[in-house]
Amino acid sequence: MTRATSTLKTYNQDCSDCPIRHRAVCARCESDELEQLEQIKYYRSFEAGQTVVWAGDTMDFVASVVTGIATLSQTMEDGRRQMVGLLLPSDFIGRPGRSTSAYDVTAATDTVMCCFRKKPFEDMMLRTPHIGQRLLEMTLDELDAAREWMLLLGRKTAREKISSLLTIIARRDASLQLTMTDGSLSFDLPLTREAMSEYLGLTLETVSRQMSSLRKEGLIVTEGKRHITIPDFDRLLEETGDDSDGGFLM
Amino acid sequence: MTRATSTLKTYNQDCSDCPIRHRAVCARCESDELEQLEQIKYYRSFEAGQTVVWAGDTMDFVASVVTGIATLSQTMEDGRRQMVGLLLPSDFIGRPGRSTSAYDVTAATDTVMCCFRKKPFEDMMLRTPHIGQRLLEMTLDELDAAREWMLLLGRKTAREKISSLLTIIARRDASLQLTMTDGSLSFDLPLTREAMSEYLGLTLETVSRQMSSLRKEGLIVTEGKRHITIPDFDRLLEETGDDSDGGFLM
DNA sequence: CATCGGGATTGATCTACATCAAGGAAGTTG
DNA sequence: CAACTTCCTTGATGTAGATCAATCCCGATG
Numbered sequence: 083m084t085r086a087t088s089t090l091k092t093y094n095q096d097c098s099d100c101p102i103r104h105r106a107v108c109a110r111c112e113s114d115e116l117e118q119l120e121q122i123k124y125y126r127s128f129e130a131g132q133t134v135v136w137a138g139d140t141m142d143f144v145a146s147v148v149t150g151i152a153t154l155s156q157t158m159e160d161g162r163r164q165m166v167g168l169l170l171p172s173d174f175i176g177r178p179g180r181s182t183s184a185y186d187v188t189a190a191t192d193t194v195m196c197c198f199r200k201k202p203f204e205d206m207m208l209r210t211p212h213i214g215q216r217l218l219e220m221t222l223d224e225l226d227a228a229r230e231w232m233l234l235l236g237r238k239t240a241r242e243k244i245s246s247l248l249t250i251i252a253r254r255d256a257s258l259q260l261t262m263t264d265g266s267l268s269f270d271l272p273l274t275r276e277a278m279s280e281y282l283g284l285t286l287e288t289v290s291r292q293m294s295s296l297r298k299e300g301l302i303v304t305e306g307k308r309h310i311t312i313p314d315f316d317r318l319l320e321e322t323g324d325d326s327d328g329g330f331l332m
Numbered sequence: 333m334t335r336a337t338s339t340l341k342t343y344n345q346d347c348s349d350c351p352i353r354h355r356a357v358c359a360r361c362e363s364d365e366l367e368q369l370e371q372i373k374y375y376r377s378f379e380a381g382q383t384v385v386w387a388g389d390t391m392d393f394v395a396s397v398v399t400g401i402a403t404l405s406q407t408m409e410d411g412r413r414q415m416v417g418l419l420l421p422s423d424f425i426g427r428p429g430r431s432t433s434a435y436d437v438t439a440a441t442d443t444v445m446c447c448f449r450k451k452p453f454e455d456m457m458l459r460t461p462h463i464g465q466r467l468l469e470m471t472l473d474e475l476d477a478a479r480e481w482m483l484l485l486g487r488k489t490a491r492e493k494i495s496s497l498l499t500i501i502a503r504r505d506a507s508l509q510l511t512m513t514d515g516s517l518s519f520d521l522p523l524t525r526e527a528m529s530e531y532l533g534l535t536l537e538t539v540s541r542q543m544s545s546l547r548k549e550g551l552i553v554t555e556g557k558r559h560i561t562i563p564d565f566d567r568l569l570e571e572t573g574d575d576s577d578g579g580f581l582m
Numbered sequence: 583c584a585t586c587g588g589g590a591t592t593g594a595t596c597t598a599c600a601t602c603a604a605g606g607a608a609g610t611t612g
Numbered sequence: 613c614a615a616c617t618t619c620c621t622t623g624a625t626g627t628a629g630a631t632c633a634a635t636c637c638c639g640a641t642g
Contacts, residue, residue, distance in 0.1 A: 283486025
């Protein structure tokens with residue numbers, strides 16, 4: 083929260099400082115277009131666990147995650163929940179052309195989002211084709227991720243699911259690029275056991291047991307409840323059930 | 333096959349006859365743009381069970397399903413398979429900006445596709461923004477479908493999965509709009525039990541058992557192995573675990 | 583018309599994961 | 613520094629769906 087608020091202050095001054103400029107919606111914008119985006123953007127920060135919008139609520143903005151992690155989830159009447167989206171920094175939230183959210187959007191950690199008011203953003207999309215192109219690219223990437231996720235949900239064992247999730251987070255979490263020294267990686271798990279279980283289509287007890295099992299076998303090392311070290315990434319990869327080559331390449 | 337070839341002949345003459353004109357990529361094109369699409373399109377037909385491309389193969393076209401049903405699947409090294417896409421007429425295949433297919437594409441029934449050579453299609457996308465916009469809309473719809481599917485894979489029981497699949501096919505299969513007389517719907521299941529099991533993340537035995545169970549309870553009526561009648565759609569809907577209102581509305 | 587072969591069904595058994603239940607660690611609140 | 617809370621772990625038991633195995637159905641083929 084404290085950290086979130088201070089970053090907010092910094093970014094709010096000028097879009098050129100804003101990390102999303104380089105990676106998300108406005109990656110290819112000219113300076114005048116950046117200026118237009120400046121006009122319609124604002125920042126919001128959320129504490130870990132806080133709900134951004136509920137499924138069915140009206141959502142009058144689209145957004146890009148600046149820092150932190152947000153999730154999209156669906157809930158069934160009887161309370162069964164399935165996560166369907168995991169949004170890391172630079173990921174995009176919201177669907178142009180729809181006014182209500184189809185999913186619960188939740189901040190998994192303290193999170194800052196760069197929001198754009200929906201209507202002006204859509205207008206701008208019409209005027210500026212490469213924003214739409216960028217959005218198409220991002221949506222196609224998300225679709226690929228969703229399909230990988232479907233394989234995980236439909237066919238992988240609990241152990242494979244856990245290993246897969248750990249490798250996914252390890253790969254995408256930029257912060258740990260630094261910590262690769264002797265070939266081991268370490269990072270803070272940004273998800274509770276419950277959030278992991280919602281991602282994986284398991285119960286939190288099964289998640290906990292499988293984590294313990296990986297720990298006992300030395301595939302992961304834990305410090306406290308959240309900090310994880312992977313001493314040998316390739317060895318963990320073998321537990322995911324994935325093709326050894328695929329994914330990383332191309 | 334016979335039927336496929338004869339339709340092919342008809343469509344090949346002029347894009348104005350082509351069903352995809354009204355629903356897929358070129359839905360908003362002006363006549364000169366249609367003319368350009370004419371130049372780069374060709375038809376291909378496939379027999380039920382035939383593979384269109386294997387995962388990893390180069391794919392030098394994008395396409396739209398004209399008739400029949402195609403599937404996208406992923407395979408793990410040990411042979412476990414998960415379907416990740418079900419493509420009905422007017423659905424789009426292929427990803428602009430990628431030269432190899434990430435999935436096995438298979439014709440589930442006899443199928444005709446309207447293909448566009450990739451390079452010229454991509455060039456045209458750059459010149460014609462609304463083709464990109466249309467593609468973005470379609471991709472967003474697919475992403476929504478994938479997320480619904482993730483809920484099914486991660487959290488639904490076998491019975492709920494089967495009921496969901498039947499309602500999905502019933503809703504999307506245009507051919508049966510006709511057969512709604514007394515409130516009952518009937519249609520030909522376009523998938524084998526095995527394909528259903530790959531869609532649902534189950535074994536084919538479980539699919540078969542659950543189908544028998546729904547039959548015994550009168551939720552569905554079967555003629556032969558493939559023809560299905562749903563005497564009371566709402567009653568089947570209650571078995572899906574879905575929100576009774578959601579989905580159909582909005 | 584017998585044989586064949588690719589679905590589909592059904593039964594018997596096994597097992598991975600869920601469910602139910604009881605603590606434990608670590609932060610934080612009065 | 614007790615008493616909560618929140619998150620996590622671990623154990624005992626139950627069960628939905630997988631697995632293994634026979635049999636059936638039915639259109640195709642010689």
